[in-house]
Amino acid sequence: MATQASRMMHLNLFLFGCGHHRAAWRHPNSSIERMGDIGYYEKLAQTAERGKLDAVFFADGHSVGDINENSLWYLEPITTLSAMSRATEKIGLITTISSTFYTPFHAARLLASLDHISKGRVGWNLVTSMFDAEARNHGYESMPAHADRYRRAEEFADVMIKLWDSWRDDAIKCDRQGQYADPGKVSPIDHNGEFFLVDGPLNVPRSTQGNPVLFQAGASDQGIALAAKCAEAIYAVAYDLPAAQDYYRKVNAAVKVAGRRPAPIMPGLVTYVAATEEEALAKQRELDELLPVASSLKQLGTFIEQDCTHWDLDAPVPALPSLEEFNGPKGRYGTILRIIETENPTLRQLLGRLAAGGGHCTMVGTPEHIADKMAHWFHHEGADGFNLMPPSLPNGIEDFVDQVIPILQQRGLFRTEYKGATLRDHLGLKRPDF
Amino acid sequence: MATQASRMMHLNLFLFGCGHHRAAWRHPNSSIERMGDIGYYEKLAQTAERGKLDAVFFADGHSVGDINENSLWYLEPITTLSAMSRATEKIGLITTISSTFYTPFHAARLLASLDHISKGRVGWNLVTSMFDAEARNHGYESMPAHADRYRRAEEFADVMIKLWDSWRDDAIKCDRQGQYADPGKVSPIDHNGEFFLVDGPLNVPRSTQGNPVLFQAGASDQGIALAAKCAEAIYAVAYDLPAAQDYYRKVNAAVKVAGRRPAPIMPGLVTYVAATEEEALAKQRELDELLPVASSLKQLGTFIEQDCTHWDLDAPVPALPSLEEFNGPKGRYGTILRIIETENPTLRQLLGRLAAGGGHCTMVGTPEHIADKMAHWFHHEGADGFNLMPPSLPNGIEDFVDQVIPILQQRGLFRTEYKGATLRDHLGLKRPDF
Numbered sequence: 001m002a003t004q005a006s007r008m009m010h011l012n013l014f015l016f017g018c019g020h021h022r023a024a025w026r027h028p029n030s031s032i033e034r035m036g037d038i039g040y041y042e043k044l045a046q047t048a049e050r051g052k053l054d055a056v057f058f059a060d061g062h063s064v065g066d067i068n069e070n071s072l073w074y075l076e077p078i079t080t081l082s083a084m085s086r087a088t089e090k091i092g093l094i095t096t097i098s099s100t101f102y103t104p105f106h107a108a109r110l111l112a113s114l115d116h117i118s119k120g121r122v123g124w125n126l127v128t129s130m131f132d133a134e135a136r137n138h139g140y141e142s143m144p145a146h147a148d149r150y151r152r153a154e155e156f157a158d159v160m161i162k163l164w165d166s167w168r169d170d171a172i173k174c175d176r177q178g179q180y181a182d183p184g185k186v187s188p189i190d191h192n193g194e195f196f197l198v199d200g201p202l203n204v205p206r207s208t209q210g211n212p213v214l215f216q217a218g219a220s221d222q223g224i225a226l227a228a229k230c231a232e233a234i235y236a237v238a239y240d241l242p243a244a245q246d247y248y249r250k251v252n253a254a255v256k257v258a259g260r261r262p263a264p265i266m267p268g269l270v271t272y273v274a275a276t277e278e279e280a281l282a283k284q285r286e287l288d289e290l291l292p293v294a295s296s297l298k299q300l301g302t303f304i305e306q307d308c309t310h311w312d313l314d315a316p317v318p319a320l321p322s323l324e325e326f327n328g329p330k331g332r333y334g335t336i337l338r339i340i341e342t343e344n345p346t347l348r349q350l351l352g353r354l355a356a357g358g359g360h361c362t363m364v365g366t367p368e369h370i371a372d373k374m375a376h377w378f379h380h381e382g383a384d385g386f387n388l389m390p391p392s393l394p395n396g397i398e399d400f401v402d403q404v405i406p407i408l409q410q411r412g413l414f415r416t417e418y419k420g421a422t423l424r425d426h427l428g429l430k431r432p433d434f
Numbered sequence: 435m436a437t438q439a440s441r442m443m444h445l446n447l448f449l450f451g452c453g454h455h456r457a458a459w460r461h462p463n464s465s466i467e468r469m470g471d472i473g474y475y476e477k478l479a480q481t482a483e484r485g486k487l488d489a490v491f492f493a494d495g496h497s498v499g500d501i502n503e504n505s506l507w508y509l510e511p512i513t514t515l516s517a518m519s520r521a522t523e524k525i526g527l528i529t530t531i532s533s534t535f536y537t538p539f540h541a542a543r544l545l546a547s548l549d550h551i552s553k554g555r556v557g558w559n560l561v562t563s564m565f566d567a568e569a570r571n572h573g574y575e576s577m578p579a580h581a582d583r584y585r586r587a588e589e590f591a592d593v594m595i596k597l598w599d600s601w602r603d604d605a606i607k608c609d610r611q612g613q614y615a616d617p618g619k620v621s622p623i624d625h626n627g628e629f630f631l632v633d634g635p636l637n638v639p640r641s642t643q644g645n646p647v648l649f650q651a652g653a654s655d656q657g658i659a660l661a662a663k664c665a666e667a668i669y670a671v672a673y674d675l676p677a678a679q680d681y682y683r684k685v686n687a688a689v690k691v692a693g694r695r696p697a698p699i700m701p702g703l704v705t706y707v708a709a710t711e712e713e714a715l716a717k718q719r720e721l722d723e724l725l726p727v728a729s730s731l732k733q734l735g736t737f738i739e740q741d742c743t744h745w746d747l748d749a750p751v752p753a754l755p756s757l758e759e760f761n762g763p764k765g766r767y768g769t770i771l772r773i774i775e776t777e778n779p780t781l782r783q784l785l786g787r788l789a790a791g792g793g794h795c796t797m798v799g800t801p802e803h804i805a806d807k808m809a810h811w812f813h814h815e816g817a818d819g820f821n822l823m824p825p826s827l828p829n830g831i832e833d834f835v836d837q838v839i840p841i842l843q844q845r846g847l848f849r850t851e852y853k854g855a856t857l858r859d860h861l862g863l864k865r866p867d868f
Contacts, residue, residue: 026610033608036550036639038520062539064637070614073639076547082516083551086472105496105571106540113510116470117517136633137539174467176460180504199570203498205470205507 009378009414010233010264010385010427012094013048013056015041017072019392020270022355023290025072027392035072041080042087044394051401052415054426055092055123056084057215057235057387062101062134069295078110085118092423094123094215099156100149101129101138105198107156108163111212112204120208120422125215125235126226128153150222152195157214157230159196162189164211165434166201181205209422210432219247227263228254232429235387236267237359239335240342244361244382264384264427268360269374270391273399277365284364287391288352296351303332303354313348335359356391367403374404375413443812443848444667444698444819444861446489446528447482449475451506453826454704456789457724459506461826469506475514476521478828485835486849488860489526489557490518491649491669491821496535496568503729512544519552526857528557528649533590534583535563535572539632541590542597545646546638554642554856559649559669560660562587584656586629591648591664593630596623598645599868600635615639643856644866653681661697662688666863669821670701671793673769674776678795678816698818698861702794703808704825707833711799718798721825722786730785737766737788747782769793790825801837808838809847 018025018032025032034040045056058077065071077095085093093114097107107124115122128149129135135143144152171185189200216231218224227234234251238244244267252262274280297309304320305328311318317340320326326333339345339353356362363370377383390396408414424431452458452466459466468474479490492511499505511529519527527548531541541558549556562583563569569577578586605619623634650665652658661668668685672678678701686696708714731743738754739762745752751774754760760767773779773787790796797804811817824830842848858865 025608025614028610030610032610032614036641038551042520061637063633064620064635067615067617067620072614073637075550076543076638078513079516079544079547079551082513083520086476086517086520101537101540103535103572106535109510110513113513116509117472117513133633136631138537139631141631174459176462176464176466180459180466180506181501183501186498186501197570197573197575199497199567201498203495203507204510207470 008412009374009383009408010266011051011053011414012092012266012385012387013044013053013397014268014387014389015044015056015058015393016389017074017393019396020357020389021287021352021391022070023287023292024392025070026290027287029395030392031394032072035074038075038080038083041075042084044397045084045088045091045093047394047397047401049088049091051397051405052418053091053388053401054385055094055121055423056081057094057123057125058096059125060096060098060127061131062098062129062137063131069299078114081122082114082117085114085121090121090418090421090426092121092123092213092426093118094125094213094423096125096127098127098129098134099153100144101134102156104156104159104163104196105202108160108202109204111160112164112202112207115207115209115212116204120424122207122209123213123215123233123423125217126153126157126230127217146220147222150226154226154229155193155195157226159189159191159193159198161211162191163198163200163202164206165432167205169206169210169434172205206434209424210434213423213427213429224251224254227251228258228260231263233263233427234265236265236383238267238382239338239359239361241377241380241382243338244377245380248381248383266385266387267377267383268357268389269386270357270360270362270389271370271396271400271404272362272364272391273367273370273403275366277369280364280366284352284356284391287356288348291351291355293351296355300351300354303328303336308347311347314346316344317347317350332359357389360389367407370404371407371411371413374408375411378413442846443808443817443842444700445485445487445848446491446526446700446819446821447478447487447831448491448493448702448821448823449478449827450493450823451508451827453830454791454823455721455786455825456504457721457726458826459504460724461721463829464826465828466506469508472509472514472517474828475509476518478831479518479522479525479527481828481831481835483522483525485831485839486852487525487822487835488819489528489555489857490515491528491557491559492530493559494530494532494561495565496532496563496571497565503733512548515556516548516551519548519555524555524852524855524860526555526557526647526860527552528559528647528857530559530561532561532563532568533587534578535568536590538590538593538597538630539636542594542636543638545594546598546636546641549641549643549646550638554858556641556643557647557649557667557857559651560587560591560665561651580654581656584660588660588663589627589629591660593623593625593627593632595645596625597632597634597636598640599866601639603640603644603868606639640868643858644868647857647861647863658685658688661685662692662694665697667697667861668699670699670817672701672816673772673793673795675811675814675816677772678811679814682815682817700819700821701811701817702791702823703820704791704794704796704823705804705830705834705838706796706798706825707801707804707837709800711803714798714800718786718790718825721790722782725785725789727782727785730789734785734788737762737770742781745781748780750778751781751784766793791823794823801841804838805841805845805847808842809845812847
């Protein structure tokens with residue numbers, strides 16, 4: 001990490017449909033008709049680049065969401081980022097890659113090619129995927145066990161890097177009277193592991209960054225172990241500062257044990273920004289009120305395992321059993337208890353909180369207020385930056401770039417200009433020369 | 435097919451490194467330093483679009499070529515075409531997809547996404563791949579047998595189309611007060627075949643063209659059977675008109691038996707164009723003279739299974755055993771005999787012919803001469819168009835677009851403007867509505 005004096009935040013824009021609020025697409029001004037229009041995504045990337053953000057980021061999945069619950073579709077990230085790379089010049093471009101479904105040769109080649117095309121701006125978020133519905137689109141009867149997926153992910157990351165390193169940086173000579181490339185500098189990898197047989201070399205030479213930047217977001221013990229072993233940057237889920245600090249310290253301790261330098265940790269962050277707190281709250285309320293109440297109550301009912309369809313929407317949420325007393329899945333339930341405990345929301349507000357970013361942190365208020373809170377996390381072992389999850393797009397990122405970024409810049413917490421040209425440059429990561 | 439009066443040629447630009455002549459990269463003006471520069475490919479696509487060509491096309495492979503023989507690397511086609519789609523407006527964009535290495539869900543999704551991004555300009559050339567070196571990059575010990583690969587390819591094409599048809603054209607509603615999509619119009623495919631288990635639906639809705647256009651180039655009996663069954667357009671290899679006619683008639687007979695309408699057949703075509711025949715021949719000679727003689731003679735020696743390193747480069751090629759007498763692989767050997775028989779070339783010229791496009795047709799001369807020959811093939815059951823393989827790039831396609839295209843247009847053999855916006859429109863193929 002840089003010294004405290006010069007330490008700067010890292011900010012990514014997490015792109016998702018019409019925004020991260022589940023009802024954002026219902027807003028009259030939403031871009032819901034443009035989910036397949038590349039111009040929509042190019043403009044978002046340009047806005048993020050205007051704000052000097054480190055990168056834009058796409059999550060990914062391999063099955064349709066629940067059509068009955070109005071899950072939106074989205075373009076495939078790699079093809080989308082390739083087009084977006086030509087509408088921007090500096091901003092990083094991060095896709096999600098499932099090690100459970102891709103062969104490492106395909107993935108290494110697609111990302112290396114994209115790193116050439118974008119002149120060194122590619123990152124990849126290594127995930128193991130979760131759902132049987134995804135597995136059954138790629139030839140599995142059901143999703144492999146968690147432990148098997150993580151062993152595969154670790155081998156996958158290893159093979160990816162071996163493939164990227166199968167051409168030395170100076171392998172290509174372009175000697176018109178002699179050789180195009182030096183055969184001594186292009187080598188097979190001869191990998192034969194538990195999951196993968198890959199001879200190599202890759203059929204793409206080493207790219208601008210050497211290797212695209214490896215992101216990870218594991219929260220389980222195995223996820224944290226994988227992140228400690230190989231992640232160069234980390235996404236996190238933390239509803240509030242204590243949760244963020246807990247994760248931050250746990251990961252950095254694991255990284256230290258692994259003998260590696262700390263990787264920037266970026267929790268997800270939902271923001272509602274406006275000139276006054278009242279206006280910011282009104283923006284939040286406007287989206288929350290677009291939620292179809294019946295299906296939201298039904299969903300909450302499954303999370304808390306009781307019928308809440310008759311509860312008063314504008315009264316505080318009734319007392320719920322403690323985490324110890326609750327017998328269902330505890331992750332989301334714990335977040336719900338935390339929200340009730342810290343915010344005492346009405347039922348309608350609780351539905352909104354769950355609808356925008358799920359368990360991620362939400363900050364609502366003036367640009368100064370949000371900059372203060374972000375700085376507080378940044379200076380108190382909560383975050384090295386944030387993965388911005390605007391509740392609605394494009395306005396959510398425009399608000400942030402126009403109103404919050406200038407304050408962070410004035411305070412010396414965020415860059416006023418890109419210093420380098422690659423994603424590694426933006427993240428302060430050294431190029432792995434080879 | 436359209437009536438004879440209005441029948442027009444289809445022309446694709448087959449992109450490959452610095453051009454299809456193996457020594458093109460050695461020319462002082464070659465773009466060999468730009469193999470990873472997306473701007474190089476964008477400009478080539480713009481030139482092809484200026485000539486109103488139907489499409490640009492990339493072949494593909496899954497292993498490095500022979501570094502000792504100066505095989506060039508190239509960007510991965512899908513990522514490259516996505517970027518190129520944003521530098522062009524009308525021209526089609528065709529990638530090669532190996533059914534042996536991709537899962538159909540990945541491939542269907544990448545191509546559907548690209549079809550959305552390009553607004554309906556995508557085609558795919560279905561291949562089964564050939565080399566053990568490729569198989570060993572994707573987990574196989576060696577390449578599956580030819581017959582197995584073709585059974586897999588047929589099932590692959592079937593699953594691709596089922597996935598693309600898993601959303602009906604009118605599935606998306608964007609009803610802000612109601613549903614985003616109609617769940618009754620998004621259906622699983624429940625495919626469980628010999629090679630693939632795929633539940634579906636795809637997580638990308640039906641794209642502009644419905645389905646990207648399926649190209650095929652099979653020359654074996656199984657390849658022709660597959661093309662007859664599912665190809666919407668066909669690439670071919672034919673050294674001269676009799677070979678082209680033989681293939682053309684064979685494929686169209688098979689298509690008729692399959693009860694389908696004929697698909698446009700486009701043989702590969704290498705052209706050297708100039709204002710005079712002498713200049714055109716000089717262009718060809720200039721590239722041929724860049725070939726490193728020793729390695730070309732060594733390669734020829736392996737094709738004909740005898741040592742030819744002591745032969746006179748500027749004398750006619752000595753008599754070779756007949757095809758019947760020859761015991762090695764007969765495909766390339768037959769082409770070599772055909773070249774000697776029809777052109778009586780010097781050894782140096784033979785090496786040049788083999789170095790530019792291999793067994794594909796070569797036409798050398800004035801724009802009028804080349805337009806005449808193309809028209810002759812077009813009117814005599816040799817071709818419905820051509821897959822242009824310029825020996826060097828970018829000049830080879832600039833020459834063709836500036837000099838040959840206007841003549842074809844004047845003769846009413848080629849479009850003067852795009853009539854539609856999709857690749858299906860350019861090829862005269864109906865959109866498969868669903």
